[in-house]
Amino acid sequence: MIDFKQDLILDGGMGSSLLERGYAGLPEKLNITSPEIIEDIHRSYVESGSDVVYTNTFGANFYKYGDELEKVIGSAIDTAKKSGANYTALDIGPLGKIVGEGGISFDEAYDEFKRIILLAADRTDYIAIETMTSLSEARAAVLAAKENSSLPVCVTMSFEKNLRTFFGVDIRSFALTMEALGVDALGANCSVGPVQMEEIAKKLLECTSLPVVIKPNAGMPSIKDKKTVYDIDEKTFAESMAKIKAMGANILGGCCGTTPAHIALCASLTKSVKAEHKPSKGVWVCSAYKSASLDSHVVVGERINPTGKKKVQAALRENDYDFLVSEGVKQEKQNAAILDVNVGVSGIDETKAMLEMISRLSKATTLPLQIDSSKPEVIEKALRYYDGVAIVNSVNGSDSSLNTILPLVKKYGAAVIGLTMDERGIPDNAEDRLKIADKIIKAAENFGIDRSKVIIDALTMAESSAPGTALVTLDTVEALTKKGIKTALGVSNVSFGMPSREIINASFYDMAKSRGLTLAIINPAMSMLSGSKDAVNFLLAKPDSAKIYIENTTPHSIPVSESKGDLSDLIVTGQTDSAREETISLLNSLKPMEVAEKYVMPALNEIGRLYEDGKVFLPQLIASSDAAKAAFEEIENALGDAKKEGNIKTFVIATVKGDIHDIGKNIVKAITSNYGFKVVDLGRDVDYQTVVDAVEKNYPCVLGLSALMTTTAENMAKQIKLVKEKFNIPVFCGGAVLTPEYAEQIGGIYCKDARDTVIKLSEFFDLNPDYIKKV
Numbered sequence: 001m002i003d004f005k006q007d008l009i010l011d012g013g014m015g016s017s018l019l020e021r022g023y024a025g026l027p028e029k030l031n032i033t034s035p036e037i038i039e040d041i042h043r044s045y046v047e048s049g050s051d052v053v054y055t056n057t058f059g060a061n062f063y064k065y066g067d068e069l070e071k072v073i074g075s076a077i078d079t080a081k082k083s084g085a086n087y088t089a090l091d092i093g094p095l096g097k098i099v100g101e102g103g104i105s106f107d108e109a110y111d112e113f114k115r116i117i118l119l120a121a122d123r124t125d126y127i128a129i130e131t132m133t134s135l136s137e138a139r140a141a142v143l144a145a146k147e148n149s150s151l152p153v154c155v156t157m158s159f160e161k162n163l164r165t166f167f168g169v170d171i172r173s174f175a176l177t178m179e180a181l182g183v184d185a186l187g188a189n190c191s192v193g194p195v196q197m198e199e200i201a202k203k204l205l206e207c208t209s210l211p212v213v214i215k216p217n218a219g220m221p222s223i224k225d226k227k228t229v230y231d232i233d234e235k236t237f238a239e240s241m242a243k244i245k246a247m248g249a250n251i252l253g254g255c256c257g258t259t260p261a262h263i264a265l266c267a268s269l270t271k272s273v274k275a276e277h278k279p280s281k282g283v284w285v286c287s288a289y290k291s292a293s294l295d296s297h298v299v300v301g302e303r304i305n306p307t308g309k310k311k312v313q314a315a316l317r318e319n320d321y322d323f324l325v326s327e328g329v330k331q332e333k334q335n336a337a338i339l340d341v342n343v344g345v346s347g348i349d350e351t352k353a354m355l356e357m358i359s360r361l362s363k364a365t366t367l368p369l370q371i372d373s374s375k376p377e378v379i380e381k382a383l384r385y386y387d388g389v390a391i392v393n394s395v396n397g398s399d400s401s402l403n404t405i406l407p408l409v410k411k412y413g414a415a416v417i418g419l420t421m422d423e424r425g426i427p428d429n430a431e432d433r434l435k436i437a438d439k440i441i442k443a444a445e446n447f448g449i450d451r452s453k454v455i456i457d458a459l460t461m462a463e464s465s466a467p468g469t470a471l472v473t474l475d476t477v478e479a480l481t482k483k484g485i486k487t488a489l490g491v492s493n494v495s496f497g498m499p500s501r502e503i504i505n506a507s508f509y510d511m512a513k514s515r516g517l518t519l520a521i522i523n524p525a526m527s528m529l530s531g532s533k534d535a536v537n538f539l540l541a542k543p544d545s546a547k548i549y550i551e552n553t554t555p556h557s558i559p560v561s562e563s564k565g566d567l568s569d570l571i572v573t574g575q576t577d578s579a580r581e582e583t584i585s586l587l588n589s590l591k592p593m594e595v596a597e598k599y600v601m602p603a604l605n606e607i608g609r610l611y612e613d614g615k616v617f618l619p620q621l622i623a624s625s626d627a628a629k630a631a632f633e634e635i636e637n638a639l640g641d642a643k644k645e646g647n648i649k650t651f652v653i654a655t656v657k658g659d660i661h662d663i664g665k666n667i668v669k670a671i672t673s674n675y676g677f678k679v680v681d682l683g684r685d686v687d688y689q690t691v692v693d694a695v696e697k698n699y700p701c702v703l704g705l706s707a708l709m710t711t712t713a714e715n716m717a718k719q720i721k722l723v724k725e726k727f728n729i730p731v732f733c734g735g736a737v738l739t740p741e742y743a744e745q746i747g748g749i750y751c752k753d754a755r756d757t758v759i760k761l762s763e764f765f766d767l768n769p770d771y772i773k774k775v
Contacts, residue, residue, distance in 0.1 A: 002087050002125045004185040004211040009267045010253025011045035011053045024714055025658055028060045031075040042083035048260040049267030054091035054128055055080045061095050061112055064660045073119045089128040090120045092141060096661035099137040106140055106385055113144035126152040131190050133158055133165040135288040135387045142181045152184040156213050158191040159200045168617020173286040175207040180389045180413020187213030190255045193232045194240030205248045209279030212249040218257030221737055223745040228714055230257030238265040245270045248277030283452045285415055287388040289366040289617055292337040300370055300521045301331030305342040316345045321356055322578035325364045329573050332365045334524035342372035351378050358386050363623040364573045376404045383412035391415045397422035397436035402443040415453045417488050426459055430475040455486040455519055462496035467541040470494055474515050481516030488519035500553045502526055507535035571603035574623025580630040592638040600631050611755050625674040648773040649765045650701035651677045652694050655684035656715045661708035664734055671754035677761060688722050695727055700771040707735040717746035730764060
């Protein structure tokens with residue numbers, strides 16, 4: 001079996017090697033029609049020093065090859081094995097679909113990856129999942145590999161210069177999530193050249209203890225002598241790779257544009273360099289966008305919990321998820337680091353409700369989640385579909401709880417809260433609570449869970465019903481802290497039955513922090529309040545302290561807004577149903593265009609600004625756009641016949657001939673259509689003449705073209721040439737292999753993402769009113 005701790009040289013670009021040989025079609029097709037070409041490329045890399053060759057299966061999936069897939073994969077593996085390489089890796093790339101809303105489901109993605117893995121039948125030395133930009137898709141691929149193969153798994157994502165992927169996934173979140181799922185190596189490939197990759201590699205090495213893989217492009221493409229070339233030569237590439245290896249990355253290779261010459265010099269210059277990787281330490285949880293350390297004090301927002309909250313109970317029973325999401329949004333603004341999610345009320349499908357909340361919160365906030373349930377079936381589904389590393393709240397000291405919950409925690413790499421209670425109930429003294437804590441920690445270790453990921457809840461009881469229990473809880477927290485064990489408390493339970501509960505809660509919170517409390521599960525607004533001397537005396541169970549507290553305390557409470565926000569807030573946070581309802585309500589008092597101008601357009605401008613500032617990411621942008629679409633639909637309904645009069649700004653879009661990846665195109669379609677443009681979507685792998693005919697039919701218009709693959713970038717140039725021979729229109733270009741310079745060279749206008757496309761479309765139509773159709 002391959003040892004990823006050893007130094008390894010991987011191969012380089014397949015697409016660029018095929019372009020050098022004059023081939024610009026579907027690379028995987030050659031596995032069947034001309035396997036000798038693929039074998040020759042593999043051998044050229046082996047002769048250049050590659051220890052590993054990737055099978056020519058990057059784009060091999062059922063969506064692309066249908067019933068031919070088995071033959072494509074089988075032939076690819078046979079060909080790779082003939083290369084003479086020490087190791088072969090089954091190369092699995094993205095499916096070319098959005099995984100999630102607007103695309104295919106997580107389960108559908110899992111099934112497609114499972115199909116690929118089963119067809120490969122463990123005939124390679126390991127599975128290499130690469131060029132991922134969606135954490136959901138990466139997780140689906142990894143789980144398919146772990147559950148259907150015995151081979152080691154390596155995963156790489158494509159990070160951009162901002163250290164995030166196209167979907168906004170940050171490096172630490174990627175590393176934490178992949179480690180949690182038990183992959184054997186991880187890293188980065190594609191998107192940038194080796195110089196920019198140095199910063200990405202440095203961050204990766206800080207965030208993981210696993211072997212790190214680095215596969216940069218040979219820079220970015222441009223046109224020279226009518227050929228696509230990359231701007232990083234072999235010497236620059238190899239020198240950067242030597243620096244990256246010295247940082248600690250021990251598995252090196254190349255992606256788009258790299259050739260056997262790049263790999264040969266890389267192997268030579270890095271051979272004597274020692275990869276010294278100091279493993280990262282610490283315990284973290286994360287969403288796809290943000291992580292939270294559990295090695296210092298953390299505030300966990302408690303308000304998405306029906307216990308004692310009638311409005312939350314009603315919202316769950318009435319499927320009013322927008323109200324619940326608004327509670328999450330408020331807590332993020334109040335500086336919660338993690339959100340607790342509890343949907344346990346009678347009369348509902350708790351699993352369905354939990355999955356709905358996870359999905360919606362992941363689009364409305366960036367915070368990691370704490371899955372709050374005692375039901376194994378709810379926890380299992382939540383952990384399987386959550387894009388990140390969660391905390392499970394909770395397990396207790398009973399054997400049945402330990403034996404059903406802890407295996408799930410281990411499988412998905414979560415952290416877990418252990419309640420100091422068991423079959424006999426909650427002990428009334430610290431000593432017995434500590435015994436239960438020890439049992440939980442030992443059980444976790446027996447399941448392979450490190451004790452650093454176990455957080456013990458010392459259990460907060462109502463002080464009014466049993467004076468002295470607060471001290472027992474605090475003593476338990478202090479004793480656990482001295483033993484180096486993380487602790488948690490549901491702080492607000494302590495004040496149950498007392499007036500002005502927030503003052504008692506604030507005092508108890510301060511006392512618990514002074515004893516070493518790790519996780520405070522509280523209303524985050526409360527963390528800013530101060531307690532009182534009378535409240536402290538009450539918590540210390542001093543004589544007559546409850547009576548004195550009640551007599552001396554002025555009624556006080558934290559203002560809690562029950563509003564979900566105005567229409568602009570609802571659009572910015574992507575609450576589609578509530579945005580529609582609020583629009584209908586506003587139309588009772590405002591004219592349709594007043595609603596659009598006062599609320600909808602400012603909201604779109606605000607979400608655009610947040611996106612450009614890196615404060616929200618693509619899923620949030622799409623959710624906000626969908627909410628705006630719902631508002632616009634109601635505005636159009638209110639306009640009635642008046643909506644038939646107006647201006648049409650037409651945008652024809654397509655993924656170029658030979659390219660089946662349409663994620664980027666579909667996102668651009670969703671965003672631009674919600675900004676009022678008429679979008680004509682021609683689909684993917686669109687024939688050249690079909691595009692020309694569509695432009696003629698919709699003229700005047702703007703054309704948008706997308707390409708992901710190196711081998712299809714030249715097809716974009718051909719398409720633009722054919723269109724511009726007949727029509728004087730702008731052609732917007734986008735895709736992972738494009739640069740502004742390349743787009744300009746082929747006669748296009750570069751758009752870096754969907755938001756940039758909206759801006760450029762708006763500017764073009766403002767400056768060129770002749771392209772706007774009057775209706």
